[in-house]
Amino acid sequence: MTRSELSHYLQTFLQVSNFKDYAPNGLQVEGKAQIHTLVTGVTASQALIDEAIRLNADAILVHHGFFWKSEPEVITGMKQRRIKALLAHDINLFGYHLPLDAHPVLGNNAQLARVLELVNAEVVEEVAQGLLWRGNLDQPMRAADVSQKLCQALNRAPLHIGDPEAQIYSLAWCTGGAQDYIDAAAALGVDAFISGEVSERTYHSAVEQGIHYFAAGHHATERFGIQALGRHLAREFGLEHHFVDIDNPV
Template identity: 70%
Template sequence: MTASDGLTRTQLAAYLDDFLSVSQFKDYAPNGLQVEGKDNIRTLVTGVTACQPLIEQAIALNADAILVHHGFFWKNEAEVITGMKHKRIKALINNDISLFGYHLPLDAHHGVGNNAELARVLGIISPRVCPQVSQDLLWQGHLKAPMLPEDFAAHLHTSLGREALHIGDKTKPISTLAWCTGGAQDYIDEAVKLGVDAFISGEVSERTYHSAMEQGIHYFAAGHHATEQFGIQALGEHLSREFGLSHHFIDIINPV
């Protein structure tokens, strides 16, 4: 298949469902094709979240499909298509653009997933899945050399483009880590069971402070968007290499 051939919408959906092992996951949003657009796909836009600015930039690029980590139709949200949701979906349909969304399958993938990519970006050694948490969502590894929390926070800032919140003893060095990208702060107790020095996720809750301080583990809230910006890029680049698609990653800044 040449670059000019592209893929059909059905071929891309089937490939992604298989590549990301979608059938193995119990998720709270549909994984796969969420809005149907044109049959043939040659230009692909990727982004973390299917927000209106991402859709508008995809339209400007004459994209055939958008591939995101955070798509539409989440569990417990209103089922009606009105307001913001209507505006987004209308823009996709009016421009014949398909929307594909992959949530937990992209977090967990061992090759291009958010957790695997975060380890790569941070230079974590021997990254591996922690089997006590299902669906391969909690990972662990170690640093090349111990770092003080202040220095590791600076490393996170440089690597992710966002200042991280640190909770813990500022004098206690870090050698071993566990992590789960996004809204995974409640895996901190599982990280404690692993005996690691620090746990990284995207978001933080009020209760996370007490869990970290009372259990003697460093916690870093490095940003939901910031920790999940790399997996979708890696997946888009993979598709571009495999099928000759024109790929554009669009980073819509989100400080959360």
């Protein structure tokens, strides 16, 4: 397929125009016009770009791309090296941040619910552009066992705030760096909230509001949406697809 066809399809499929985001969603670095081999990954790091070059990729599709609002605008140092490598090998870079978090089927939140086998999963529409989800375990479970379930599913032991012997049934979640949604989760009356990262203030919010918190890893909670999207594109358009997992303990 062509670069413009892929760009148009993703713009529509992920409903990009519905989101106010911190970085541009869509084509971020232009490469070759025809796309046959697609590499997906969580973050457009140098390691991911190097592996895409080795795989002779025509395009890289990531959740965390370039040109964030808080970063310097100049193209120097690390950013220059990354972009230089893309341009030298004529590789397109596509990045989709909040639209990929929020997609109702292939998004990070939907896919986390699938991986954890949560039931009655639904979007809390009125919070944060539909990024907060809620649902249930299939049956009540000790908090310690929820930690173990997360560890097995994500290959990473979570940090848990709360009594490990307490029973958990209802949950809210938002992947990535969404620890500050804990207050919105507590207002829903759920037993626990799952996200990726943790801040010092998160502990006090959890303790004082009586809600369990599981910090399961930013990278770990956001691996599944980009994989699902890559598989979808491979099926729909006959692309060769490689998911490259550049491990990140954060």
